[in-house]
Every structure is written in structure tokens, then in C-alpha cells.
Amino acid sequence: MRRRVRRPLMIIAAVVLAGFAIAVWGQPPSDPTPASARAAASPATSASNEGRELFEEGCSSCHGFDGKGVKEQGPSLIHAGEAAADFYLRTGRMPLGQVGDEPLRGEPRYSNSQIEALVEYVGSLGDGPAIPNVDPDQGSVAEGMRLFTDSCAGCHAISGKGGVAIGGYAPPLGESTPTEVGEAIRVGPYLMPRFNEELISPQDVNSLAAYVELTQEPEDAGGFGIGHIGPVPEGLVAWLAAIAALLLIARLIGERLGGSKADDEAEEPR
Amino acid sequence: MTTRRIFRFLEGRTGGAGAIGKALRYVFPDHWTFLFGEIAMYAFLILVATGTYLALFFEPSTAHVVYHGSYAPLHGQEMTRAYASAVRLSFDVQAGLLIRQVHHWAADVFLAAITIHLMRIFFTGAFRKPRDINYYVGLTMLVLAVLEGYVGYSLLDDLLSGMGLAIGNGVALSIPVVGGQLGTLIWGGRFPGAPDFLSRLFFVHVFVFPVLIGTLMAIHLALIARPHHTQFRGRGRREGNVVGTPLWPAYALRSLGLFFATGAVLFALGGLVQINPIWQWGPYEPYLGTNGAQPDWYLGWLIGALRLMPHFDVVIGNYTLIPNPFWGGVLFPGAVFGFLYLWPWIERKWTGDRGVHNLLDRPRDNPTRTAIGAAVFTFVAAIFFAGSADRAFVQFGVPYEDQLWGYRALVILLPIAVFLVTRHVCVRLRDGGEHPARDSGARLVERPRESGRRRFNKQDGGTETAWRRAPK
Amino acid sequence: MKTIWRYLLAGVILRFSKKRTVRRDRELPASAKAETWTAMLLFAASLAALAFVAIYAFADANTQLLGLSIAVALALIAAALILAASQVVPQETLEEPRPDFAQPDHDVDGPKTRHIGKFSAHQPEEEAALTVREGGDGVTRRKLLGTAGAAAGVGLGAAALVPLASLGPAVGDRLAESPWKDGVRLVEENGMAVKASDLEVGSFLTAFAEGADKEGLATSLAVVRVRPEELELPEDRADWAPEGILAFSKICTHAQCAISLFRYPLFAEKSPGPALVCPCHYSTFNVLDGGKRIFGPAVRPLPQLPLRIEDGTLVAAGPLSGEVGASWGRVEEES
Numbered sequence A: 001m002r003r004r005v006r007r008p009l010m011i012i013a014a015v016v017l018a019g020f021a022i023a024v025w026g027q028p029p030s031d032p033t034p035a036s037a038r039a040a041a042s043p044a045t046s047a048s049n050e051g052r053e054l055f056e057e058g059c060s061s062c063h064g065f066d067g068k069g070v071k072e073q074g075p076s077l078i079h080a081g082e083a084a085a086d087f088y089l090r091t092g093r094m095p096l097g098q099v100g101d102e103p104l105r106g107e108p109r110y111s112n113s114q115i116e117a118l119v120e121y122v123g124s125l126g127d128g129p130a131i132p133n134v135d136p137d138q139g140s141v142a143e144g145m146r147l148f149t150d151s152c153a154g155c156h157a158i159s160g161k162g163g164v165a166i167g168g169y170a171p172p173l174g175e176s177t178p179t180e181v182g183e184a185i186r187v188g189p190y191l192m193p194r195f196n197e198e199l200i201s202p203q204d205v206n207s208l209a210a211y212v213e214l215t216q217e218p219e220d221a222g223g224f225g226i227g228h229i230g231p232v233p234e235g236l237v238a239w240l241a242a243i244a245a246l247l248l249i250a251r252l253i254g255e256r257l258g259g260s261k262a263d264d265e266a267e268e269p270r
Numbered sequence B: 001m002t003t004r005r006i007f008r009f010l011e012g013r014t015g016g017a018g019a020i021g022k023a024l025r026y027v028f029p030d031h032w033t034f035l036f037g038e039i040a041m042y043a044f045l046i047l048v049a050t051g052t053y054l055a056l057f058f059e060p061s062t063a064h065v066v067y068h069g070s071y072a073p074l075h076g077q078e079m080t081r082a083y084a085s086a087v088r089l090s091f092d093v094q095a096g097l098l099i100r101q102v103h104h105w106a107a108d109v110f111l112a113a114i115t116i117h118l119m120r121i122f123f124t125g126a127f128r129k130p131r132d133i134n135y136y137v138g139l140t141m142l143v144l145a146v147l148e149g150y151v152g153y154s155l156l157d158d159l160l161s162g163m164g165l166a167i168g169n170g171v172a173l174s175i176p177v178v179g180g181q182l183g184t185l186i187w188g189g190r191f192p193g194a195p196d197f198l199s200r201l202f203f204v205h206v207f208v209f210p211v212l213i214g215t216l217m218a219i220h221l222a223l224i225a226r227p228h229h230t231q232f233r234g235r236g237r238r239e240g241n242v243v244g245t246p247l248w249p250a251y252a253l254r255s256l257g258l259f260f261a262t263g264a265v266l267f268a269l270g271g272l273v274q275i276n277p278i279w280q281w282g283p284y285e286p287y288l289g290t291n292g293a294q295p296d297w298y299l300g301w302l303i304g305a306l307r308l309m310p311h312f313d314v315v316i317g318n319y320t321l322i323p324n325p326f327w328g329g330v331l332f333p334g335a336v337f338g339f340l341y342l343w344p345w346i347e348r349k350w351t352g353d354r355g356v357h358n359l360l361d362r363p364r365d366n367p368t369r370t371a372i373g374a375a376v377f378t379f380v381a382a383i384f385f386a387g388s389a390d391r392a393f394v395q396f397g398v399p400y401e402d403q404l405w406g407y408r409a410l411v412i413l414l415p416i417a418v419f420l421v422t423r424h425v426c427v428r429l430r431d432g433g434e435h436p437a438r439d440s441g442a443r444l445v446e447r448p449r450e451s452g453r454r455r456f457n458k459q460d461g462g463t464e465t466a467w468r469r470a471p472k
Numbered sequence C: 001m002k003t004i005w006r007y008l009l010a011g012v013i014l015r016f017s018k019k020r021t022v023r024r025d026r027e028l029p030a031s032a033k034a035e036t037w038t039a040m041l042l043f044a045a046s047l048a049a050l051a052f053v054a055i056y057a058f059a060d061a062n063t064q065l066l067g068l069s070i071a072v073a074l075a076l077i078a079a080a081l082i083l084a085a086s087q088v089v090p091q092e093t094l095e096e097p098r099p100d101f102a103q104p105d106h107d108v109d110g111p112k113t114r115h116i117g118k119f120s121a122h123q124p125e126e127e128a129a130l131t132v133r134e135g136g137d138g139v140t141r142r143k144l145l146g147t148a149g150a151a152a153g154v155g156l157g158a159a160a161l162v163p164l165a166s167l168g169p170a171v172g173d174r175l176a177e178s179p180w181k182d183g184v185r186l187v188e189e190n191g192m193a194v195k196a197s198d199l200e201v202g203s204f205l206t207a208f209a210e211g212a213d214k215e216g217l218a219t220s221l222a223v224v225r226v227r228p229e230e231l232e233l234p235e236d237r238a239d240w241a242p243e244g245i246l247a248f249s250k251i252c253t254h255a256q257c258a259i260s261l262f263r264y265p266l267f268a269e270k271s272p273g274p275a276l277v278c279p280c281h282y283s284t285f286n287v288l289d290g291g292k293r294i295f296g297p298a299v300r301p302l303p304q305l306p307l308r309i310e311d312g313t314l315v316a317a318g319p320l321s322g323e324v325g326a327s328w329g330r331v332e333e334e335s
Helices: A006-026 A047-058 A081-090 A112-124 A141-151 A178-187 A202-216 A231-253 A261-265 B002-014 B017-024 B032-055 B081-092 B096-124 B132-154 B159-173 B179-187 B197-225 B247-272 B297-308 B325-351 B367-386 B389-396 B400-432 C002-016 C032-058 C063-087 C124-134 C142-167
Strands: A163-165 A168-170 B064-066 B078-080 B241-246 B314-316 B319-322 C022-027 C091-097 C204-209 C221-225 C245-249 C261-263 C275-277 C284-286 C292-295 C307-310 C313-316
Touching (some): A163 B389, B002 B017, B017 B247, B096 B247, B096 B297, B132 B159, B132 B297, B132 B325, B241 B247, B297 B367, B367 B400, C032 C063
Antiparallel strands (some): A163 A168, B064 B078, B314 B319, C275 C284
16 A cells, blocks of 8 residues: 555645635624623613613713714704614613724614613604514515515625625625615615615515525525625635545656656666 | 467457557656646546546526525525526435535636646746646646636626626736726626626536547647656666656556546535535526625635725826736736746746756746745735635734735745745755755765856764765 | 577567567556455545435435535546546556667767668658659649649638628728717706716716717716816816716727726815726826826726706717727827
8 A cells, every 4th residue: 555645644734724714704793702891780660761771871872962973973863763872782782882983783782672762762852763573474585685686685695695885885685684684775774775664665675675685595506505695605616626636636646756656667868 | 478468459450459568667756746747637537537427417598597406495585597506406306416516626626726736837947848738738728727717606697706707807808908808708798797608608618628638638648748747866867767666566556546546535525515505506697796705716816816906097188098907917917827828938937957857946946946936926815815804804903904904025035035035945954954864864965056057065063064976 | 498488589589670669668467456446446435426316316406515416426436537547547658669760870969860771752741842843744834823823822712811801890980970969958867868966076976878879988977076176177168067067988999898987085185086997907087177097907988968057957078088998000099
């Protein structure tokens, strides 16, 4: 037996590691760690009181008492509405760690009941959008795909995996609930444009939510989806799986320098 | 018994039995890196076979149609017949998706195999006389293969490849003086092109390029067989001979085995790992875009260059002489291929070596060539990785703008560093290490250096390594 | 005895002849074990291939199963062949000489010199060159014939290339075509007119010229709305954005991708300003000052369409401010 067992084994190990790397790389990106925040909790008597107390404790330093906003700290929430409050609090984007940070998805800092109280309070400040009633089953996935391509894919990518938006980050939609989809559309968080009911009707929102759900479990008729972001992981697989395997086989078939029988049998040059 | 009858049959009609007999004894040197070209060739054969199948189903038509097939999310969508036929092939034709995916994986692997084959040729000096024209033939096949792949995946008119075609048109337009004419000529008008653009592209993809590549491949093989293969140095191997395994029976079986292995890998990928799921991208329109659109890997170096280049163009009076996409889309690949095409000539001029070479260098034997090659490769690779900086941002959080500046610095500094390190490592390995004729126990047999100059590396405190000439 | 003599003779002849392939070593490794394995692998391959047929016919041609079965079949055949190549068939090492032309005349150092004793007339390249030159014996006016041949060649070459022009129209006005002029209405993808009241601050919409081909490069627009007080338009465009509604060409001036990102900050004090971004190479255009490039490789600003509101709908008030699409030897825009 040729003493080349070790090398192929090392190569196999490298291929396995590479496959692991592809699996990691090809996964939809995990959301960044949530901004550190103070979690406020205080016993309250009624919901609106609780809401106001929570607000004053956790939000007013940036958004001002009565939610009118603080210059250079945080925007006014008078017209934010329940939709905005619910979106930001449920996705853990608020409270924000540092003024000027980009709000990113993370663990919510408040409990369900606290969020409800805060939402009611913020909604009471003005006439912003209410929490939309989104039902993906009422929508049409096909219409959703068309709308998503027109209005959303430019930032979030057609497969919903997110991407660069110069100045910010268009997040992947892998964890977005239908309600969050509807809220984001109406609110236009951080750098996202805003779409009112004339441009994207409530039925359209249902359809978009249906499409977003599809992107969370796409039709992978071709096999392992390797991240659904296209040619980058495909190229990785071509090199780290296919070419690596073929190199291994070539190594098995061919000879190495100085290690071949031909070398052993070769005569001295005449 | 029957074998003899077959040969008698052939001899009587073609007089070729002698030639065939001789061919069966053709000697192949055995090194495993000599198989890379074969991997590429077998991938090409699989491309032709699967491509023939696909061409029977694909409709290269820009006529718009409303989809009502079996993939529900596309229902009611307007799309070209081309895209619709590709979706239908993927969902409604038995084994259609398998063959489609095998074809696409084979294209990616074809180009990767050519790349490692090219690297092997370059770093072992196999392009030297008498094989320099064969080297040009091979390089030309590489250029054609890149174009063929680009045209191939653009036929489907999906969102990603459609954006790629828009960029291609922009790059064509950016060629000084003739760009406007060239871009309009190829597309038959302004982008997105004349109604028959896809059918013309289809003909180019299924006939023009494959015939060119196939012909060049035949020439390539002939130009290999004529002077016979190169080989590494070793016992009994001289410039004037080839030592190895005869074609029949062992090498033919090995090679055939490699073909089936290539097929196995490609069909395994084609069935198990999804590639280019066009139904998830949707059809293309010039007013649609998606974030994160990328070309196939072998064009990644170009998207990197287009993204990295700072925003300047050359204006003369009122004329935009050189629009920005030219730098990354034309000048950069032109320079790289120019370097590759010119290298045999550069090396000849530099070293003054015009001799015939049938024995290969190990990369360490020619430190300057290896270092330059490694540096150029690093330059291209850095730009290549810059092209996926947006994915790196999404995955790892490094800001995109910062990455751009980082890559711009890397692209200049890293090749220099790689050049110096590589040359140093090669010199150390060559002069200080033992020649790996392990079984013989450490004494190197024959080692003439091309230029005739010789350096002895005296080692401190160890055995002095010396070279002795082979007995004549 | 006769056999020994034959081999001796052959050996002597071979030893002194330089141009023959020499067999260095020949091993017959075939063992029952290796042959059995090869046969088993091939039989298994045939089963896998039959599985492929069965899956195609009866299992709805599931892509994954199809791929797996045929891959296994091919892999088994590959294994059989590789095994046979190294363990079943004779293993030989041969040495063969290279053809003459591929041999260095002597050691690789230095220039080539011809051996004494080989007359130059016998070199194949000399003979070939002589053959060609002899073909011109007796021909007197070579220059005339050569010039005439060249003229015919050039003429024919031009004639052969000219039909290519039919492949594409004259460049001229084609690349500058645009449906936009004063009075052309903006419509959405479904053909309905775009109403100013449909858009709120922070909106982003794709619009088209009414009646024009949607695929036309100049036809598509990115329509956005900002707060009127945010605008920083140059003086000659002061009235181009009624109620803060702006319209730009949707096609990037770098390499013609569709500009499909719009960023509008919720909190302008701490965020980058409103801009249109192209997803291909991330060229970024400021919407507030009329589409100037603020990041990325694009050079020319994004062409802006002057708007006015007629009966509540958006209507073009003139042509686009610049040419649409990627640059090519054309007039340079003011940046």
C-alpha cells in the first residue's frame, strides 16, 4: 500500500471543514447582537399609567417627556403611532444603546404587557398609524412576489436575505412576522421608505406578508439551498466541494514527485 | 482474435492500424497535477451533452407571456418566453431541473478546472518552447469559456442575469471611441436590445462558442501530443524522453475513471445542491433590481473591480472619452490577460532562454516567475474578494465603505508582500531543502539550472548540501 | 534455445537503437480480489443506474433522488475503473523518445548549434521553405501581383464585414431616445396615473411615461417625496419638485442597473440624508440637490425630470436633465 494515506485524509478533513464553512457562510446572517439597554419595569395601576411611567423611565431621555423629541437625541413620537412603537419594541430595536446607532433587531427589552402599555401610550400621543391587521392567508403570494420585487427587493434582496444600503443595513426578513412586515411598510423605520395605503393597500400588505413567509421557507426544488443568495455560495461550493473532491481523486489516480513506481524503476540516464 | 480482425479491418480501409497501435503506446507522465486539464475537458463534454438536452426545451424568445404554470408564486406574472420555458423545464419536465443544474455546476467547475490547470502550466513553466502556441490556444479557450458562461446564464432572462446584461452593455458602451457602436451592434439597439437579441445570444451560446472551444480543444490536444507531454525531473527523465504509463491499458482506464468521477461529482451536485433557482429570482425587466445580485464566480473579479474603482472618467472637451466602467470592466481584465498572453515572451526576453524545455520546473526552481505569478494572482484574488464585500458586511458587520478602502489598500500592498515572501520561500526551498526523491535517500541526481548560473547554499552546522551532475 | 537467442538479439538491438520505446518494467498485478471488487463495483453501478430509471418513471423524477442515483452509478464506475487501472491491468513504465523537433540539440544552456554532419538542406524547415520559394520560380512581377491580391483581399474583407451593420441600427439618436417632454403623464406599472396625494413624505415609487414602452431605458422613473423645506435644488430647477415630489431616471448612470434602493431617514439629525442607491455597485445619488453622485463609481448625476401637478396627477414639465444610462462618447454632464 502506498504511503499516501495520510495526505488524502488531510485533504478529506480540509474538504469537510470547507463544507462546514460553506454551510456557515451560506446561512442567512444571524442578526447582530442587540444594543445594550436599560430594561425598565415598574408595577403600575392602569395600562396608560403604566405606559406613561415606562415611557418616562425608559424613553423620555431621548424622545422627551410627552414624546416631543429631543434635539440631536431622538425624534418626536407624536405622529409615530402604535405601529411604530409596536414594531420597534417587539423587534428589540428600541431602546437604543447609543444615540446615532442604527436600530437593529434583537431581544425585546420589555415584556408583552409592558410593550402593550407603551404602545397604547405612544399611540395616544397623536394620530400615527395603528397596528395593521395582517393576514397572509388573505393575500396572494404571486401578487406579493410582484410587489416585493417592485418595492422591497432593491434593499432586502429578492430572497429576503437583506443587504447593504449605503448608510445603513437592510436587514434580512427571516424572522419577520406578518404584523412586523405591515408595520415596517407603514412606518418606514430608520432609512426605509414609507408606503401608505394608496401605494400599498392592506390587501397588498397581506400579499407581501405571504411572500415574506415564502422567503422564510422557499421552494428548494433543486436541493440544498446554500443560503439563497446566489452565485457567491455557489462559487464556494464549486471550489471547496467539487474541485476539492476532484483534486482528491486526481491525487489518488496520479503519482507524486519521487514517490512513484516509475521513479523506482527508472534507469539512470544513459 | 476479434481484436486482430478489427485492426485488419481498419488497416484495410484507412491504413491506420500502425498509427493506432503507436498511439496506444503513447506515454503519459504520471504526476497528479497533469490531470487538471482532463478535468476541464470532461466538464466540457458534460456541458455539451447536458446543453444539447437543454437546448431542446429552451425557447430563446423575448416575446412576453403570462405565466400559468406549476410554480404558484409566479402566477399571473408577465415574463419572456425564455424565462417561462426555463421555469417550465425546472418544474414540469422530468429530470429537467437535474440536467439544468448539472449544466450550471459543470460550467462553474469547467472554469475552476481551467484556472487550476492554467496555474499548473504557469508555475511549472510548461508554456515554454515548444508549447508556447499551445499556451495561447489554452488562454484563448479560457477567454471564450468565460464569455460562454456569461452568455449561457444570461439567456434565462432572470432578475440576476438580466442585471448582469445591463452592466455588460454599460461596459461595452464604455470602450473609447467604438463603445457606442459596439454596444448597439451587439444588442441590436439600445439596451435591453432588439426583440431577437435572446435568440442571437442563444445561437452564440449553443453553436458559435462551443464550436470555437471544441476546435481549439482539438488543436490543444494535438499540440500536446505532437511534442509529447512535459514531465517533472526525476530519475531517468531527460529532456529527450518521456517516462510514464502507456495509454493502453492503465492510463486509459485511469482517465476514463476520472471522467466518470467528474460526472459523479457534477451529477451529485446537480441533484443535491441547488444552483441558480431562477423561480426564486423572478423575471427581469430593465426597471427592476435586487440587492445582492452577483455574477457567477468567474466574473467575480470584474464586479470587484467595478465596485472598487474610484469615480472618475476621462473627459476631453465635451467628449466622455473613457467612461468609468471601462477601468474595471475592460482595462483590468485586458491587463490581466495581456500579462498572461505576454508572459512567455517576457520570460524569454528576461532570461534570454530560447531553448526547448520538456522538463518542468517545480515552482521553487524559478523563484522569480513563481513570485510574479503569485503576486498577480493575489492582485486578482484581492479584487475578486472585494466583489463580495456586501455579503461580508451582512454576514460579519464590517461596514461596506470601510471594506472598500481596506481592499483598495490591500490590492496594492498585498501583491508586493506576496511577491517578496514567495520569492524568499522558493529560494529557501530550492537551495536549502532536499529534493524529494525520498525513496532514494536524499541525494539529488541531476539539477541543471536553466541559466547556467549556480548558487550553493552553505548551511551552518549541518551537512553541506551539494549538487552533483548526472553521469553522462 | 531459440527463444533465448531471440531475446538476446532483441536486447542487443534495443540497447543500441535510440529511437524505440523502451519498456522499463511490467507488472501483472491482477488478483482475484481486485477483479472481484471491480466486477462488484460495476454490478452495483448498474443497479444504481437502474434505480435512476425507476425513479424517473415511478417516483415523479424527484430531482434529488435522480441526482443521487446517477451520481452513485457514475461514482461506482469511476471507482471500478480506477481500481482496475491500478490493480487489474498490467502496470507498465515505458520510456519513449520525443520527436526530433522537440529535442534540444544539446544541453539546455546556451544557444542551439547544429551538429556537424547534418547538412542544412536536410533540415525539414529548410526543405519546406525551399518548396514554397520554388513555387515562385519564373514569376516576374511579384510586386504587381502582390498589390493586386492585397487590394482584392481588402475589398473582400470590407464586403464581408459590412452585412454586420445590419445587426444593429445606426447608433446616432438611438441611445438618446426618450419619451419625456412637457405634458407627458406619469403612470404606475398598471397604467394608472400617479396622483400626488398617493405619495407621502418618504415614499418611493416606480413610474413610467404614459403610452411608452415600459422596457425603454428612458421610460422608467424613480419617484420620491421629501419635505419641501429639505430641498436644495439649484436655481434653474427650483420649480422641478412640486410639493417636494422628485422624479429621476431609474437607470444608473454607471452601468445601467435599475436604481431600486431609496433611503429616507426617520430621524434626519442622526442619519444620512435621502438618497437613491443602485444595488449593483452602490452608486449613491442625493435626491435633494437634483441627483448628484455622493458615493460609488458613478460619475454623471442621475437625470432629473421636472414635474408639475395637473388635476392632482403628476405630469412632466420638460425633458430629462441629462442622458439616460451609461456614458459613452457623449456630452459630459455638468456635475
